[in-house]
Amino acid sequence: MTTRPYFQLLPWIATGSLLALAWLGWKLRQAWAGLRAAQRAAQLERALREFGDLMRDAERPEAHAHELLQALTGLAGRPVAALLRPACGEQDVILGEPDANALAGLQLCADGGRALGPGTAHHAGEPDLYLPLRGRDAALGAVTLRGLGTVALPADQLAHAQALCDQMGLALQRRRVQDEARRAGELADLQSTRNALLAAIAHDYRTPLATIMGSASALQTQGDRLTPTQRQELAGRIVDETGRLVRLTDNTLQLARLGAPGVALRCDWESAEEIVGAALRRVRRRPDGERVKARIDPELPLLWCDAALMSQLLDNLVDNALKYSPATAPVELVVRRLGPEALFAVRDRGPGIEPAWRDRVFDAFQRGDLAAFQQRPPGAGVGLAVCRAIAEVHGGTLSLRPRGHGGCSFEARLPLRDAPALPELA
């Protein structure tokens, strides 16, 4: 038995070592690849978490759609496009300029709520991948990764892409639910305000109606037993109270008109002196009309306003002032310039209005609180509400100021504009 020299073993040792090294290398590579995969998975998970955080705090998730698209482009290196359906009845949001074909695919994917294209169970032969933005019970949009061809994304990337999309979908759905709840709340508020408004106006109609009914039925049933003077008085009362109803109706209609969006005014260059002059002529026909004293600054420039509306404003304020102040006290109508504005003030010597009511008199019945409405100070009806609306549609204001020696000053301020040049007098 000869002892083999060690060198004879060398090839084996070398081979063994090489094998061991190769094994080690393979193991190392495997470990390295595992590490890389783990790293990548961690990266994807982090990206997913970050995007999730972003979506959770987003008031308008659709505003972050480009971040979603960026993430998807980073993932697959392919151009992307998206279709978002943020709310019922609102227009779809489209990003990334999809062509008609892609848009149809996005619609189909969003409608069906399932992924289409390579690597999925549907339309796997198509070159583009479509992923739905899934909410809890429906898709709220879709994205597409274009030009993948027949090469499907690796399963983990596909899952990651879908997870990103679902976060967007859930956020959109949350927002939609919030919107619907808010809208339902607003509708309920509107309904209750409208009901209060109707009740308040109907309430205001009853008084003149009662007088008209009483007078007219007296004429009807007792006509031949009444003296001519009595008959004349009853008829006069019917005419007066009808006038009150007319004013109430005009105010109510005007309030509704001015409250509508995009109301069209009939503005022109108007002279405050003329508008006041016409209002005075109307008020002088009343038995107590002489109480109104007018002072108009003759230097006031022309106003850009709707003359019919401004007349209605003055009529209402003067009517209130006459009605709710002592029969002997004067009512002042003052028009003058106040810096960049024109001031229309109607001042009475009535009992004044309590501080708590000073701002609320203008919308006493619009607050939806009928009990408070019935406690309102006299005169706080639809007339004052329409006055404020008129001032506001002109870009102005209407406010109430208590006067030094008692009474109220209702003050409308209208912004002045540069009046056009006047012709040479001829």
Add this chain to the structure above:
Amino acid sequence: MKLLLVEDDRELRVTLREALEVEGYEVLTAASLADAMAQLTHAGPLDAVLLDLGLPDGDGEALLQALRRERSTPLIVISARQVEGQKIRLLDAGADDYLVKPFGIGELLARLRVALRHRGTVAQPAVTLYRRAGLEVDLTAHRVRRDGVDVHLTPTEFKLLARLVRQAGQVVTHRRLLADVWGADATEQTHYLRLYMAQLRAKLEAEPAEPSVLLTEPGVGYRIAEPG
């Protein structure tokens, strides 16, 4: 005197007809525009038409045109507040005057009286001499007096005053005044009117800030008070 009353509401139609008949007018009625157009062709000459706007079958512009083609029969527009724009369009197109619903019978009779006085006088003004509240305007002599004293007016002031006097008692829209006094290309220059009306009032009214003769119809036009 034969009138045509176009009003779709039955109650108001009956009430107005009775009130007008008490005053001695013969009243034909129509409940729609189509009905009114038919009456216009078959009823023979009319003295005036009262036309309610907001009829179920259209606005009254066609009726006004048909009426004006044949004769200068006065037309008074009856309007609700909601059809303000339509009312002004008809006035611009040559309607004589307007009433806003609801109105009193006294007001209706006054408007009608003025309209009938101007009947058939588009070419030849009925009023050449106007007198009211110390004011005297003589269109033929080109003279204006207040309390017996001659008042000097500029040519434009006189033209404007004369235009109002020619239709004394009736409203004249901004557009028509501007077209007739300054010319067809000045119909948007409402501020001219503000200036000249203020001038006229300063010269002619006892209290210019509270005019009793040269009256403003806010958003529509001007009216010189009925003479008397």
